[in-house]
Structure formats: structure tokens, C-alpha cells
Amino acid sequence: MHLFSYIDGSLCCEGVRLEEVAARFGTPAYVYSAGTIRENFRRLDRALAPLDRMICYAVKANSNTAILDLLVREGAGFDIVSAGELFRVLKAGGRADRCTFAGVGKTAEEIAWALKRGIYCLNVESEPELERINAVAGSLGLVAPIALRVNPDVDAHTHEFISTGKSKNKFGIGLDRAAAVYAAAAAMPHLRIRGVQTHIGSQILDAGPFAEAAGKLAGLVADIHARHGIEFFSIGGGIGIVYDHALASGAPAWWQSSDHPHRITPEDYAAAIVPVLGPLGLKILFEPGRFIVGNAGVVLSTVQYVKTTPAKTFAIVDSAMNDLIRPALYEGWHEIVPLEESRAPLVPMDVVGPVCESGDFFAQDRDLPPLAPGDRIAVLSSGAYGFVMSSNYNSRPLLPEILVDGKSMHLIRRRQSLEDLVAGETIPRTQTS
Numbered sequence: 001m002h003l004f005s006y007i008d009g010s011l012c013c014e015g016v017r018l019e020e021v022a023a024r025f026g027t028p029a030y031v032y033s034a035g036t037i038r039e040n041f042r043r044l045d046r047a048l049a050p051l052d053r054m055i056c057y058a059v060k061a062n063s064n065t066a067i068l069d070l071l072v073r074e075g076a077g078f079d080i081v082s083a084g085e086l087f088r089v090l091k092a093g094g095r096a097d098r099c100t101f102a103g104v105g106k107t108a109e110e111i112a113w114a115l116k117r118g119i120y121c122l123n124v125e126s127e128p129e130l131e132r133i134n135a136v137a138g139s140l141g142l143v144a145p146i147a148l149r150v151n152p153d154v155d156a157h158t159h160e161f162i163s164t165g166k167s168k169n170k171f172g173i174g175l176d177r178a179a180a181v182y183a184a185a186a187a188m189p190h191l192r193i194r195g196v197q198t199h200i201g202s203q204i205l206d207a208g209p210f211a212e213a214a215g216k217l218a219g220l221v222a223d224i225h226a227r228h229g230i231e232f233f234s235i236g237g238g239i240g241i242v243y244d245h246a247l248a249s250g251a252p253a254w255w256q257s258s259d260h261p262h263r264i265t266p267e268d269y270a271a272a273i274v275p276v277l278g279p280l281g282l283k284i285l286f287e288p289g290r291f292i293v294g295n296a297g298v299v300l301s302t303v304q305y306v307k308t309t310p311a312k313t314f315a316i317v318d319s320a321m322n323d324l325i326r327p328a329l330y331e332g333w334h335e336i337v338p339l340e341e342s343r344a345p346l347v348p349m350d351v352v353g354p355v356c357e358s359g360d361f362f363a364q365d366r367d368l369p370p371l372a373p374g375d376r377i378a379v380l381s382s383g384a385y386g387f388v389m390s391s392n393y394n395s396r397p398l399l400p401e402i403l404v405d406g407k408s409m410h411l412i413r414r415r416q417s418l419e420d421l422v423a424g425e426t427i428p429r430t431q432t433s
């Protein structure tokens with residue numbers, strides 16, 4: 001679900017023309033739809049209503065504090081992977097006792113920081129981490145709430161870089177060893193066992209693997225519950241979104257393709273897992289990231305040059321892989337549309353950025369309406385793992401982020417300046433020529 005569509009031939013985000021956003025804040029820029037984020041959250045929450053639940057939005061997907069604030073207001077909890085993310089949640093008015101802390105490499109400082117703020121649970125991925133948490137909690141005179149992340153060894157049928165629930169992945173503790181590690185945890189004086197957690201991967205478009213993971217873990221969860229009196233089971237995140245044909249309503253004819261992609265809805269997801277999770281009699285945690293924000297954001301860009309070689313046509317735009325790295329990092333596919341609706345015959349082209357890397361592209365051999373310098377485009381479905389993964393590579397300032405809500409637009413992060421690029425750098429005074 002998303003609220004981007006053509007109105008009178010002009011691409012709009014909710015009630016705002018994206019041309020207007022570009023005119024006011026310049027390009028390149030990230031634009032998000034508040035209504036889309038709210039609706040995605042509410043729809044998932046409604047679908048899961050049969051369960052005693054807490055939806056912990058995965059902050060790493062999009063961590064702007066304005067987005068976190070919006071989700072705090074919706075009643076979300078949060079799944080964090082660093083002290084920095086917890087800091088953001090707290091800044092946005094969220095509560096640490098509604099946050100779970102994931103990740104394979106938590107430092108002692110991060111563990112201490114989270115414990116002092118009253119984190120709901122630390123999700124533990126190895127025995128050495130369990131020992132470290134016990135030691136840190138002991139030194140602070142605290143008891144650390146923990147869950148083990150159990151790896152169910154299921155195939156999520158997603159890109160190998162975003163698959164996490166196979167036994168060959170670095171994540172979690174194997175199902176065969178989980179009961180023994182729980183027993184070890186129970187013997188550590190500064191730990192309190194609070195739950196069981198799993199997360200099998202990202203961009204999963206089929207409810208089957210979720211049900212399979214839940215089914216494989218149900219016995220263990222019941223056993224751990226009986227032995228240690230736990231409170232929750234977390235099934236993690238990973239619900240996929242539609243990248244292909246993302247503009248469902250008002251799509252121009254040239255956009256319609258005969259074979260529609262595989263997709264998953266919150267209702268499909270709930271139908272597959274509620275029957276398995278309900279009987280556990282526990283609070284169920286969900287950690288969606290991409291599903292909540294993915295289709296809620298676009299990157300706005302302006303075409304700088306159109307370069308034609310004997311082999312190809314390149315539309316060179318003002319955003320680049322440092323702003324949105326998904327195509328280069330894991331072959332992410334994004335729909336690209338002009339802000340002004342076009343009925344011209346399509347031409348094949350590559351849409352590329354100015355960065356000095358051949359991996360710097362948004363689309364290759366894509367049929368698009370003809371583009372000319374000055375034309376504006378939107379790279380759709382960029383709300384998750386977009387801005388958060390951006391870098392200053394090639395000394396390109398980070399983009400501004402704009403949140404549209406109904407008919408209003410809000411700058412929620414200003415564009416970096418050239419001065420920002422060197423802030424924090426120091427030239428040693430002893431340097432000689």
C-alpha cells in the first residue's frame with residue numbers, strides 16, 4: 001500500500017505534487033508519505049489482532065526521528081541493533097522498555113547503555129555474548145532480560161545477502177543447541193530469561209517460510225516456557241514488499257505488465273502464522289522494517305545529461321549509489337517513473353548516477369519514456385534501507401528528507417552542506433610540507 005499516484009498527469013505524494021517538493025527543497029531528495037507508514041502499521045496490527053502482540057518496528061530500515069515519532073504515536077515498539085538506534089528511539093519519545101536489542105556484535109558499552117535505560121530484552125546470538133551480558137549486568141548491579149535468537153534453518157527464498165535463517169548464516173544459535181544454551185543462561189545469576197526470538201531474512205514474499213520457522217520452533221518455545229517461564233516469542237521481521245509495478249493505482253498503460261509479481265499481504269502472513277503462534281499462549285513480537293516504510297519513500301532526482309553511445313543510452317541523474325545502494329549491494333530493483341506522466345513510446349536506457357563506479361546505477365536496459373536534461377524522476381520504494389545506508393562517498397552531501405502528510409510537507413532532515421563534509425576533521429599542526 002502506498003499513497004503515490006499521478007493526479008492530473010503529475011506524480012503526487014498524498015496531496016502534494018512532487019514537482020512542488022523538488023522546487024522547494026531541490027533534488028536529489030528523499031520524500032516519505034506519513035499516511036502510507038501509518039496505514040501499513042495499522043493494517044499489519046489489524047491482521048495480527050487475534051494475538052497478544054507487540055509490533056517492534058525495525059529501526060534500521062529507516063531511522064529518521066520524525067518517522068520514529070510517527071510510529072511511537074501509533075503505539076509501536078522498536079527493534080534496535082545499536083546504542084545509536086536506541087538513542088534515536090528515546091529522542092523520538094519512545095520507551096526503552098518497548099525495545100528489543102538485536103545483533104551479533106553488541107559491545108560491552110552498548111549492553112551497559114541499554115541496560116541502564118531499561119531495555120525490554122537483549123536478543124542474544126552466541127554463548128560468549130551471553131557471558132558478556134551476564135558480566136556487564138553484574139557489574140551494574142542489574143539483571144539483564146534476555147532471549148536467544150534461534151536459527152531454525154529454513155530457506156526464506158530471498159537474496160542470499162538478506163537470508164539469515166539458514167544454519168550457514170552468522171545469525172542465531174542452532175535449534176539443536178538452543179535448550180542447552182538456555183540452561184546455561186538460567187545458571188547465570190545476572191540474567192533473566194524473557195523470551196525466544198528468531199528472524200529468517202528480509203524481503204520474503206511467501207508466507208510459507210514464516211509458518212515453517214514458527215512450526216519448527218513451537219516445540220522448543222513450549223519447552224522453554226515450561227522450564228523458564230518466558231513472556232514472549234518473537235518471529236522477527238522480513239515481510240516483503242512489491243518493488244515491481246509499485247504504482248498500483250493510476251498506472252499508465254506503458255506500466256502494466258502481464259505477469260504480476262509474487263506478493264504477500266499482512267492478511268496472508270497472519271493466516272499462515274496465527275494458527276501456529278496463537279496456541280503458544282505467549283506475547284508475540286513482530287519486527288517489521290521494510291514492510292512499514294519501504295513503499296512509503298521515493299528518491300527524487302533531476303536528469304543532468306542524456307548520453308548516447310553505440311551500445312546504450314544513459315540518463316545521468318543527480319542522485320547516486322551513495323544515496324541508494326540497494327541496486328549495487330543486492331541487485332535491488334526499483335521502479336523509476338517521471339514526475340510528469342508520459343505517453344511517449346518507451347526507449348531502453350540505463351539510469352545512472354555520477355559516482356565513479358560501474359555499480360552506480362538505478363536501472364539497466366530499462367524501458368522508460370524518453371528523458372531529457374532537467375526532467376525529474378522518482379525512484380520508487382526507497383523508504384527502507386535507502387537513506388539509512390547512504391554515505392558521503394565522492395564527498396557528496398547526504399540528501400534532505402521530507403515527510404509529506406496530507407497536503408503538508410515537512411523537512412525532517414536538512415541537506416548536508418559542504419561544510420558538514422569536513423566538520424569533525426582535523427589537519428595535524430605538525431604536518432610538514
Ligand SMILES: *Cc1c(COP(=O)(O)O)cnc(C)c1O
Pocket residue numbers: 058060061079102103199201202203236237238239287288289290291384
Ligand atoms: C533487519 C531485521 C529486521 C527487519 O527486517 P525487515 O526485512 O526490514 O522486516 C527484524 N529483525 C531483525 C533481527 C533484523 O535483523
